[in-house]
Amino acid sequence: MDSLILRTATRLIVALMLIFSLFLLWRGHNLPGGGFIGSLVAATAFALYAMACGPAAVRAALRVDPRLIASVGLLIAMVAGVLAVFAGDPFLTGLWSKPEIGGAVLPLGTPLLFDIGVYLTVLGAVLSIMLALEERED
């Protein structure tokens, strides 16, 4: 689709959606959200970008093959689970570290790492399917 209005609006909206998807990922631990839904929002952003500027532009913007994103995501999720095994707990047990940064406590844990893994896996998988379908049309 070649439309000046769509392309102009897309630039703005895609950036907003990507930020929102990261926000959903971050918020997901205690509130509605999480890696899965966050990555779907990100994938929607790329889908919009593909509609406005074509799948080639999406591939260029991603810089890496979506399959690679999915594989790395799966690896991160597995590492998040395995870390607990090395600490002597069952697989996937949440490990937490709470460093104080400027007086505020920042809880960091393996569940977040796992969620980042989910985020990348789903994003990579959805993007490879979507791009394959878009490119078939050309």
Added chain:
Amino acid sequence: MSWLTVLPILIPLTTAVFAALAWQNLPAQRVIGLIGATALFVLSVVLMVVVWQDGVLAAQMGAWPAPFGITLVVDNLSAAMVVITGITGLAVAVYSIADIGRVEANAGFHPMLHFLLAGVSGAFVTGDIFNLYVWFEVMLIASFALLVVGGGRAQFDGAVKYVALNLFSTVMFLSAVGLLYGMTGTLNLADLHMKVREVENTGLLAAVAVMFLVAFGIKSAVFPLFFWLPASYHTPPVAVSAIFSALLTKVGVYALIRVFTLVFSPEALGEAFDWIQTLLLWIAALTMITGVLGAAAQTEIRRILSFHIISQIGYMIMGLALYTALGIVGAVFYILHHIIVKANLFLVSGVANRLTGSYDLKKIGGLYKSKPFLAVLFLIPAFSLAGFPPLSGFWAKYVLIKAGLEVDAYWIVAAALVVGLLTIFSMTKIWAEAFWKPHPGGDGAIAVTVDRGAMLALTLPIAALALITVAIGLYAEPLLSLAERAAGELMDPAAYVRAVLGAGA
């Protein structure tokens, strides 16, 4: 040692990830695949030894206590199934070096193979019925990707049939899980074992049991739900057919055995169980007979073998249907023997195709003259499948028939014996057409100059699997005592329940 239980899933999953990272690099993928398959095999043997010595292993994922979290449980049956998965996974990983080229690798063969192995192992080690559903889905996704690897028109046709019918099965499975959860409030298999006895409406429970029977029946390709199998198994590359024929239907049979011993036991279902048992016996007999008759009508090697999978599934169901300790021993022994033999026959069919140029028995021949060694390697699994002494299939059939005679189920024993004879007929047909008669295109039509390295990669797994078949046949005692112990745990799941829920349960 309970962290061992998660490794049958983690190893193939890690392998799949690294194989996917090396997507464009075929030699690296092969090395990663071989390392991963070897690691899975070694781990599975370690797991088997540990379970044999220490009894049932259980681990609570994420340290969420059972029955609230997901439990992984490995008893003797699960461990044995993981070992057999490791063996076939390794055999296919070696075979695929010669069988899977750049086109198939580019479509994701290597990552998907290990993804499939992760799904299969996951189904074997999980102690949670919803988690079992998840592993079934993982298997379905991976097997769909593997079916279309290479991407011929026939492959897509087969894959669509396969996925449509299997999706129906998983939807049925999921609905049944939902209903069961509604009645009992738990998904943990060990907890279900206790809770289903408190369900007052046994009629409803029996209905849910039949839903599980249908769902797993489609997966394990029993009569009359088997039609997806012969429609799809002959289309993909042989390495894929072999791993499918070895593992996928057997996961269905495993799930049937698991739920009908642990959850829908006679104590839980009461009188309804007799009715289901009769149903299972009929299914077993009809599956055996339709499978073997279907095979008789085929002339394509892989189609013949596909129908024989169905026929053999009947024997396993027969063991479960008899529902005696010996019957379950027979079923477990049969599954373990069958996986090795069936994978091997598919691998042989791939070599035959490579040498003669076709899978169609009418177009090929002369293999005995040009490759006598291959002929021997075919005869071992073929005779074992038909149940010739002293090969593994003989003991498998012997135990089942003895179990049938013990409870005076003469008609099913008669059916099993007749089907055995008809199996010999089918195997003889392949022997006579592919090996004995001269090639219709003359002696020159056989490619005797297949690359030596490739031939080694193709023959090595076949020879190893044939050796295992002979070894089981000549020295059946260890496997038999393993099957006995597994059956003992199934018939009396107290140890299983204790391992999951703790000593208080």
